[in-house]
Amino acid sequence: MGEEIKVIVFGLANEEYGIEVEKVRTIERMIPITRVPKTLAFVKGVINLRGVVIPIIDLRGRFGLPESEPTDSSRIIIVAVNDLEVGFIVDSANDVIDIDSDTIDSPPEVVGGIKAKYLRGVAKVGDDRLLIMLNLSEVLNKSEIIQLEQQEA
Template sequence: MSTEIISKQEMKVIIFQLKDEEYAIEVDYIQSIERMQPVTRIPRTFPFVTGVMNLRGVITPIIDLRKRFGIEEKEIDDATRILVISKGQLEMGMIVDGANDVIDIPIEKIEPPPEVIGGKEIDYLRGVVKLQNRLFTLLDLDKVIA
């Protein structure tokens, strides 16, 4: 019973890096974290759609979160990861600069995004979390993949 109470008061998230910022997505949606692999480009798609890759026999669309958020591009390096997410019938990969941590955050620590934030990112934000000396942004996955 105590586990049930804890799960309602905390959310397990994966923290990942884009440029100098840390972002978070609920672990429930993460199917796997992969090293960068060859991606087959698909013509006439949105600029942030990198293409598709064959992931264990499943053709998976891949998006570049830097492009999705309007952040300048960066060379792929050893830290670059693909977060493979699954939401409903959709499975897709998101290219990020690095996957940092998996942590539990208390629900009450999630604050609404400040109104002073501008730019494309604001549409995708679910909230902001401050834990000790870390500040990271919780993404609204539905809006990121819409």
């Protein structure tokens, strides 16, 4: 049996995803986002959260999914990876669960239209629930984002 991992479960386009709790700083309700010119479409802008300016990424846009208007259940999940704090806009943040690291299988090539490189794997939870585990270092791949920004400039 592998180690237990605490995971925050969030919803995005009718799928359930997971991020390890230790990478999550806070989960916030939607607040006004200041648009930043000349950024990628999925970079929605920045927020000022308790005196810290944090870039906000729409995960739907990052994954090439159709974007949607925020609802009452939309949340911003603030994560920290490699000294970088970033907020992800998600459709909902549902709960915190424990999963066994042994239940995480490597991801198939494409899950729900999302390329495998953004995914750490797929965790089996219970008998019929699959949780798509994000690979945050790829989702926040700085060189790729910089490259994309240069292409748009």
